[in-house]
Amino acid sequence: MTDQISDTPAPEAPFALVEAGPHGLSVVSANAAALSEGVVPDLRFTDAKARCPGLVSEEIDRAADARTLAALGHWMVRFTPIVAIDGEDGLMAETTGCAHLHCGEAGMMDAIAARLTKSGIVCQMAMASTPGAASALARAAPGRKLEPGEERAGLAGLPVGTLRLSGAARTVLRRFGLTRIGQLYGIDRKALARRFRSREMADAVLLRLDQALGQRIEPLSPLRPQPAHAVRLNCPEPISTSEAIGLGLERLVENLCDELAGLGQGARGFSLLAFRADGGVAEARIALAQPARTGAHILRLFDEKIDRIDPGFGIDCLVLEAHRVGPMQMGTPALSGDLAAQDTDPVALAALADRITARLGVGVVRVAHSYESYLPERAERLKPFEGELPRPPLPAPGTGPRPVRIFAQPEQVKVLAEVPDGPPQRFVWRRVTRRVVRADGPERISPEWWRHTAMPETVASPSGTNRTWLTPKLDPRADADLIGKIRADLEASCETVPTRNLPRARDYYRVEDAEGRRYWLFRKGLYGDGRGGAPEWFIHGLFA
Amino acid sequence: MESGTVLHSDVFRLQPRARAASAVFPLGLGVAGVHEVCEASFGDIAALTGFAIAAAKQKAGTVVWVSQRKIEMDHGRVLQGGVRRLNRAKMPILEVHTRKLTDTLWAIEEAIRSSAVSLVVADVEAVEFTASRRLVLASSRHGVPVILLQPYTCEGSTAASARWRVSARPSAPNRFDPRAPGNPRWRARLERCRTAPHLAGHVFDLELNHETLSLTVVSGLATDTADTREVAGDRPDIRHARA
Numbered sequence: 001m002t003d004q005i006s007d008t009p010a011p012e013a014p015f016a017l018v019e020a021g022p023h024g025l026s027v028v029s030a031n032a033a034a035l036s037e038g039v040v041p042d043l044r045f046t047d048a049k050a051r052c053p054g055l056v057s058e059e060i061d062r063a064a065d066a067r068t069l070a071a072l073g074h075w076m077v078r079f080t081p082i083v084a085i086d087g088e089d090g091l092m093a094e095t096t097g098c099a100h101l102h103c104g105e106a107g108m109m110d111a112i113a114a115r116l117t118k119s120g121i122v123c124q125m126a127m128a129s130t131p132g133a134a135s136a137l138a139r140a141a142p143g144r145k146l147e148p149g150e151e152r153a154g155l156a157g158l159p160v161g162t163l164r165l166s167g168a169a170r171t172v173l174r175r176f177g178l179t180r181i182g183q184l185y186g187i188d189r190k191a192l193a194r195r196f197r198s199r200e201m202a203d204a205v206l207l208r209l210d211q212a213l214g215q216r217i218e219p220l221s222p223l224r225p226q227p228a229h230a231v232r233l234n235c236p237e238p239i240s241t242s243e244a245i246g247l248g249l250e251r252l253v254e255n256l257c258d259e260l261a262g263l264g265q266g267a268r269g270f271s272l273l274a275f276r277a278d279g280g281v282a283e284a285r286i287a288l289a290q291p292a293r294t295g296a297h298i299l300r301l302f303d304e305k306i307d308r309i310d311p312g313f314g315i316d317c318l319v320l321e322a323h324r325v326g327p328m329q330m331g332t333p334a335l336s337g338d339l340a341a342q343d344t345d346p347v348a349l350a351a352l353a354d355r356i357t358a359r360l361g362v363g364v365v366r367v368a369h370s371y372e373s374y375l376p377e378r379a380e381r382l383k384p385f386e387g388e389l390p391r392p393p394l395p396a397p398g399t400g401p402r403p404v405r406i407f408a409q410p411e412q413v414k415v416l417a418e419v420p421d422g423p424p425q426r427f428v429w430r431r432v433t434r435r436v437v438r439a440d441g442p443e444r445i446s447p448e449w450w451r452h453t454a455m456p457e458t459v460a461s462p463s464g465t466n467r468t469w470l471t472p473k474l475d476p477r478a479d480a481d482l483i484g485k486i487r488a489d490l491e492a493s494c495e496t497v498p499t500r501n502l503p504r505a506r507d508y509y510r511v512e513d514a515e516g517r518r519y520w521l522f523r524k525g526l527y528g529d530g531r532g533g534a535p536e537w538f539i540h541g542l543f544a
Numbered sequence: 545m546e547s548g549t550v551l552h553s554d555v556f557r558l559q560p561r562a563r564a565a566s567a568v569f570p571l572g573l574g575v576a577g578v579h580e581v582c583e584a585s586f587g588d589i590a591a592l593t594g595f596a597i598a599a600a601k602q603k604a605g606t607v608v609w610v611s612q613r614k615i616e617m618d619h620g621r622v623l624q625g626g627v628r629r630l631n632r633a634k635m636p637i638l639e640v641h642t643r644k645l646t647d648t649l650w651a652i653e654e655a656i657r658s659s660a661v662s663l664v665v666a667d668v669e670a671v672e673f674t675a676s677r678r679l680v681l682a683s684s685r686h687g688v689p690v691i692l693l694q695p696y697t698c699e700g701s702t703a704a705s706a707r708w709r710v711s712a713r714p715s716a717p718n719r720f721d722p723r724a725p726g727n728p729r730w731r732a733r734l735e736r737c738r739t740a741p742h743l744a745g746h747v748f749d750l751e752l753n754h755e756t757l758s759l760t761v762v763s764g765l766a767t768d769t770a771d772t773r774e775v776a777g778d779r780p781d782i783r784h785a786r787a
Contacts, residue, residue: 352660542590
């Protein structure tokens with residue numbers, strides 16, 4: 001299906017869109033009046049002006065065109081859930097299983113054409129059983145419909161240019177006199193491939209031909225993720241108030257939850273699509289921490305989102321989709337909290353997380369997961385809550401004390417009286433000088449060498465051939481001399497990561513100032529480690 | 545829950561009644577009511593976090609920790625590895641990170657009403673009277689205790705059950721290394737308390753034993769040897785109360 005959006009004030013006046021190219025302005029597309037005067041695409045603008053002195057032109061805005069086309073594609077979801085963009089000026093819709101809702105395929109084409117024409121959009125449409133054939137037909141023979149198996153005969157008369165080929169490939173084919181798709185059928189495939197300069201170009205032509213004829217599969221890349229379930233409500237009269245949308249949503253949620261309950265499933269995402277009568281679609285979506293199908297809960301989460309739906313001139317169709325469907329945890333809730341096996345009601349907790357997420361945004365509710373890392377800020381990772389509380393992260397055995405509060409980014413402090421290999425006597429943090437009275441440490445946290453030793457690019461290849469360099473398995477507790485020797489060897493063979501760029505070790509100290517406040521300071525780097533200048537001091541956390 | 549229908553969970557789940565706060569330390573901190581724990585001066589928030597975690601005698605269940613971005617940027621986020629070393633209870637913590645004060649208060653109230661939470665802790669800017677009244681009403685209705693960790697700007701009257709003002713104190717002498725910090729000590733002053741008004745103004749000098757994780761009251765005189773001068777930011781009224 002191809003559509004050209006005409007928003008010129010006078011449709012009968014010749015009009016063309018132009019674009020600045022390497023050789024000056026040239027015509028990109030023209031309306032019927034201009035075409036009849038000989039203004040064809042790819043014509044220089046000066047020639048076009050000569051052929052048609054009254055030509056009105058405007059520069060093409062490809063970004064805005066793409067946006068408009070995508071918006072139209074989203075609106076097309078009301079006819080079928082799978083809609084894809086086809087080139088710069090087309091939309092591709094998978095109609096399998098949807099045509100009977102519009103009294104057959106011909107009825108569906110008529111319904112789409114009627115809606116688009118009503119919105120002032122000129123369109124050309126065709127239907128076939130492969131995307132390639134449909135695309136070619138829509139551009140060269142609009143209005144036709146090919147039954148499965150008719151592609152070979154149906155496409156034979158169409159120009160080769162409709163096969164979605166590159167300009168260079170079209171030029172080569174034209175030079176050989178191959179102008180119709182049917183002419184390609186009889187040529188031996190190897191002979192056809194030999195005519196092209198590069199193998200890629202030959203492959204592209206054969207691929208497009210095979211795809212059009214249905215000999216190779218062509219998956220569509222849909223604009224929207226395909227919902228697992230969807231229910232729709234056609235409004236007899238366009239609605240425009242949030243109360244009316246709420247009532248419609250109630251019925252949709254009831255239907256969808258019944259459908260999910262029948263399958264014993266729940267969904268973790270719901271989206272409400274409101275199709276406006278004047279074209280365009282508004283979407284509201286909610287995300288859940290764990291699969292759910294409780295109508296009241298879903299409605300409550302949608303409560304705040306409904307107000308933000310812009311009804312425009314009225315909404316005539318509502319669709320509710322369920323995404324990320326999964327089996328639900330079913331169980332009888334305990335009568336009393338004391339009898340429950342768990343202290344926490346997981347369903348109620350997930351419902352709380354959902355409500356907060358719906359109002360404050362995705363990723364606001366988080367839980368800490370433990371992660372195997374030496375570095376304290378990486379050892380505890382915050383991840384969005386997924387309906388399950390992980391085991392509380394405990395500090396790894398053998399680690400020193402950990403502060404109760406930690407800064408996301410360690411803050412640099414100015415050390416006034418530095419003692420080599422010891423905590424400072426005084427330091428300035430946030431413009432206040434603090435005198436260290438007592439201190440404990442250091443706890444040395446070395447950088448994670450496995451994150452920063454890169455493979456030499458000349459040796460390692462993606463296929464694994466010619467690889468002579470293996471990742472060494474080093475134990476940090478092993479002999480320090482051995483590690484030093486291996487590291488020196490590694491660095492000698494690996495010029496990509498020089499020593500001075502490697503991360504530095506940290507020495508952590510727990511210090512207490514005269515006022516009794518306790519800080520977690522660290523010195524980044526050791527004296528004379530060859531990884532940059534003098535070590536710097538940072539504050540990383542606060543002890544209780 | 546505001547609708548007229550009777551919820552299944554209201555009928556069949558035996559709701560624990562809101563426990564009456566006892567008149568002994570910690571006066572229901574983490575058990576009932578809304579407690580404000582405030583900084584004595586800027587920078588004491590780590591001390592008051594430690595005090596709140598160590599003193600709270602919470603029930604089993606999930607803790608929701610709401611933290612406002614402003615406080616988090618100033619004083620860092622809570623590290624669970626550090627929290628576990630202050631309290632014996634190994635509660636899972638669900639963190640909610642908010643930006644605005646209104647969002648923070650809304651999230652606290654939503655957590656109270658969710659019937660899935662045993663304690664709500666919040667890093668939040670100073671809360672005004674009306675907002676605190678809402679929290680107190682919700683907390684007493686649903687029996688969920690709330691601890692508000694507040695900056696030093698928290699002044700004036702609120703509806704909270706109690707207000708603690710906490711400052712850090714030099715830690716206890718370390719038996720194994722005199723130059724190292726020992727058990728943490730805090731000074732908690734009970735500024736106001738609705739359940740035990742006669743205790744208002746009382747000062748608790750507390751020490752947390754890091755092995756038994758028990759809080760003990762230490763004498764004001766038995767401070768450590770390293771630094772015996774008065775705590776900076778100490779108020780004249782505190783000295784008066786101790787005298």
